[in-house]
Amino acid sequence: MSDAQYSLTLEATPSSRERVLESLAWWEALGWLRALDAHFVRFLAEHDAQAPAEVLLAAALASHQLGRGHVCLALSRALAAPRDVLSLPPLEESAPQAEVPLPEDFLQGLDSAAWAARLAESPLVAPPGPGTTPLVLAGERLYLRRYWSAERSVAAHLGERLGRPLPVEASLAEPLARLFATNATHDDTPDWQKVACTLALRNRLTIISGGPGTGKTTTVTRLLALLQTQALSSSAQGLRIQLAAPTGKAAARLSASIAGAVKDLDVGDDVQAALPREALTLHRLLGARPDTRRFRHHAGHPLSLDLLVVDEASMVDLELMAALLEAMPAEARLILLGDKDQLASVEAGSVLGDLCANALHQGYSPPACEVLERLAGISMTPDAVCSPLADHVVMLRKSYRFDAHSGIGALAAATNAGDVAAFRRAWDAGYADIDWLAASRDQAAIERAAVAGYRALYRRIAAGATATEVLERLGDFQVLCALKRGPWGVEGLNAGIATRLWREGCIDDHQGWYAGRPVMVTRNDPQLGVYNGDIGIVLPAPEAQQRLRVFFATSDGVRAVLPSRLEACETVFAMTVHKSQGSEFAHVLFVLPEHATPILTRELVYTGITRAKRQLTLAGGDTRVMDSALHRRVVRDSGFADWVAALEQEERS
Numbered sequence: 001m002s003d004a005q006y007s008l009t010l011e012a013t014p015s016s017r018e019r020v021l022e023s024l025a026w027w028e029a030l031g032w033l034r035a036l037d038a039h040f041v042r043f044l045a046e047h048d049a050q051a052p053a054e055v056l057l058a059a060a061l062a063s064h065q066l067g068r069g070h071v072c073l074a075l076s077r078a079l080a081a082p083r084d085v086l087s088l089p090p091l092e093e094s095a096p097q098a099e100v101p102l103p104e105d106f107l108q109g110l111d112s113a114a115w116a117a118r119l120a121e122s123p124l125v126a127p128p129g130p131g132t133t134p135l136v137l138a139g140e141r142l143y144l145r146r147y148w149s150a151e152r153s154v155a156a157h158l159g160e161r162l163g164r165p166l167p168v169e170a171s172l173a174e175p176l177a178r179l180f181a182t183n184a185t186h187d188d189t190p191d192w193q194k195v196a197c198t199l200a201l202r203n204r205l206t207i208i209s210g211g212p213g214t215g216k217t218t219t220v221t222r223l224l225a226l227l228q229t230q231a232l233s234s235s236a237q238g239l240r241i242q243l244a245a246p247t248g249k250a251a252a253r254l255s256a257s258i259a260g261a262v263k264d265l266d267v268g269d270d271v272q273a274a275l276p277r278e279a280l281t282l283h284r285l286l287g288a289r290p291d292t293r294r295f296r297h298h299a300g301h302p303l304s305l306d307l308l309v310v311d312e313a314s315m316v317d318l319e320l321m322a323a324l325l326e327a328m329p330a331e332a333r334l335i336l337l338g339d340k341d342q343l344a345s346v347e348a349g350s351v352l353g354d355l356c357a358n359a360l361h362q363g364y365s366p367p368a369c370e371v372l373e374r375l376a377g378i379s380m381t382p383d384a385v386c387s388p389l390a391d392h393v394v395m396l397r398k399s400y401r402f403d404a405h406s407g408i409g410a411l412a413a414a415t416n417a418g419d420v421a422a423f424r425r426a427w428d429a430g431y432a433d434i435d436w437l438a439a440s441r442d443q444a445a446i447e448r449a450a451v452a453g454y455r456a457l458y459r460r461i462a463a464g465a466t467a468t469e470v471l472e473r474l475g476d477f478q479v480l481c482a483l484k485r486g487p488w489g490v491e492g493l494n495a496g497i498a499t500r501l502w503r504e505g506c507i508d509d510h511q512g513w514y515a516g517r518p519v520m521v522t523r524n525d526p527q528l529g530v531y532n533g534d535i536g537i538v539l540p541a542p543e544a545q546q547r548l549r550v551f552f553a554t555s556d557g558v559r560a561v562l563p564s565r566l567e568a569c570e571t572v573f574a575m576t577v578h579k580s581q582g583s584e585f586a587h588v589l590f591v592l593p594e595h596a597t598p599i600l601t602r603e604l605v606y607t608g609i610t611r612a613k614r615q616l617t618l619a620g621g622d623t624r625v626m627d628s629a630l631h632r633r634v635v636r637d638s639g640f641a642d643w644v645a646a647l648e649q650e651e652r653s
């Protein structure tokens with residue numbers, strides 16, 4: 001566009017730029033936009049006094065999408081449903097006041113090509129490539145540069161790890177057979193655990209996805225044993241292996257289950273001794289530093305390891321994945337474990353889900369099938385045109401935790417398949433491990449059920465149980481909510497449950513710091529040694545004259561923290577399903593909202609259900625709410641899924 005045309009546009013809508021800036025204040029005040037988003041746009045407006053309304057609006061929306069898990073703003077999606085790209089409450093809850101401007105007011109007559117053309121003209125926006133503009137426009141996707149760079153970095157680093165298979169010694173056939181000897185398959189389905197292990201032997205990148213109890217840890221432990229056997233046969237040093245997970249809770253779980261699985265391995269003492277037992281959080285592994293986003297380890301100062309296993313990889317957001325991949329030595333192996341069907345990370349991105357998008361339907365390449373046959377005796381029909389990613393992804397499909405008699409397993413499978421009829425049949429089948437408080441549409445009934453669930457814990461505390469004993473029982477029961485706000489959400493239920501426990505005398509107070517208050521850390525604090533997602537409980541500390549401390553389980557015992565030093569935490573009698581990722585509980589009371597809402601998706605229901613190990617109680621909701629949830633999928637805008645799809649296209653074209 002020439003300068004003359006540019007000024008023409010401005011003159012035609014002289015006040016629209018100012019109106020967008022005014023709207024930010026409205027939207028921020030109404031909670032439709034984060035303060036961060038509004039600041040960002042004001043900063044851009046200061047730097048480019050000519051920036052037109054459409055560019056400022058797009059910047060606000062692109063920034064806002066990050067808080068909702070999207071890596072970028074898809075222009076066509078924003079045009080199709082402009083209100084959906086802000087955090088507007090559902091219309092039935094509160095109709096916007098007439099004077100509040102809406103995004104569509106600024107988008108009239110614009111299609112995505114025209115919007116993109118207008119963005120491309122802005123000095124604030126550049127096409128993909130190196131540069132310093134705050135925004136990058138890739139096709140019809142608008143990114144904040146930081147996220148575009150992260151996406152590029154993840155794709156480039158993963159791409160370098162594909163293909164180039166590593167040599168696998170024929171001598172591993174015997175220990176492989178021994179380690180998987182007990183994996184009898186009773187039908188003609190392959191032993192997917194053995195497939196995963198065999199393929200991983202030749203890869204620098206392996207992704208093993210599977211639902212709860214499908215044997216991800218068991219498989220990776222056997223893989224580590226094989227690789228360490230191979231390494232120790234040629235060098236006394238063996239491999240430097242590290243285990244990690246995104247949260248402290250997930251790292252503790254991985255440590256416990258790997259330690260258990262290592263004990264059961266049929267391998268020599270030298271291999272046993274050279275296997276790791278302790279997992280770190282990713283932040284600790286990478287060297288998080290206070291007050292900076294940069295880690296101690298990066299491309300210029302890579303991690304000192306030969307193999308890294310990351311559990312709960314679905315929780316790793318795009319930026320953390322980029323930081324991790326940049327810090328990985330190029331020749332080291334990376335193994336990602338996770339459940340592709342779970343909710344994606346709280347922060348933007350859905351890397352694991354995107355990588356596994358086609359895993360269920362893909363075959364393996366002819367060379368991979370040859371290795372499977374030769375080393376593991378597994379015959380598979382090769383797929384000559386499979387994606388370069390195919391040999392790096394294996395889905396474990398059989399749960400050893402939820403068998404044919406498990407209602408939790410049946411509900412999880414039906415939810416994943418979006419099969420409403422199967423979901424209903426699971427309720428009618430009379431499974432002992434699931435029940436539905438469907439009749440109770442009142443909050444009081446749910447609170448009573450919650451208090452009944454927690455009573456045993458408070459009896460133990462009253463009987464003088466030690467912090468270690470209390471922490472061991474913290475996972476016995478947990479209330480999970482789909483929503484944050486409202487009587488059916490975390491805020492309403494936390495207050496209600498605390499009040500009831502207080503009235504019953506289980507806790508001395510129900511506000512502030514009181515003994516028996518369960519808390520979750522919401523921000524990493526490396527100095528204090530607590531990390532986002534860690535769950536602890538407030539108890540009187542005998543070693544501190546019974547003054548209150550917050551106790552957390554650590555790999556070597558318990559950590560006691562002064563309540564006043566814990567800056568970011570929240571009470572978790574009830575927690576959102578999002579926050580429960582990476583944790584499991586013996587009995588879960590899963591509270592569903594009264595009405596269908598866009599937040600309630602198949603992935604959320606699946607994640608909520610599968611947090612329960614032995615007993616699941618659903619509360620609230622009804623069959624209409626479930627039907628709507630099972631039909632709604634989480635979609636996260638990013639260019640990464642396109643990169644994965646393009647890998648497939650390359651081979652097929």
Ligand SMILES: Nc1ncnc2c1ncn2[C@@H]1O[C@H](COP(=O)(O)OP(=O)(O)OP(=O)(O)O)[C@@H](O)[C@H]1O
Pocket residue numbers: 182183193210211212213214215216217218219257400401
């Ligand atoms: N092939 C198998 N045969 C029999 N039992 C198995 C097999 N694989 C795993 N298990 C058992 O199933 C349980 C779950 O296994 P594991 O912890 O490896 O699964 P996971 O997928 O890592 O689970 P989680 O959902 O906890 O992450 C363990 O008790 C394990 O011993």
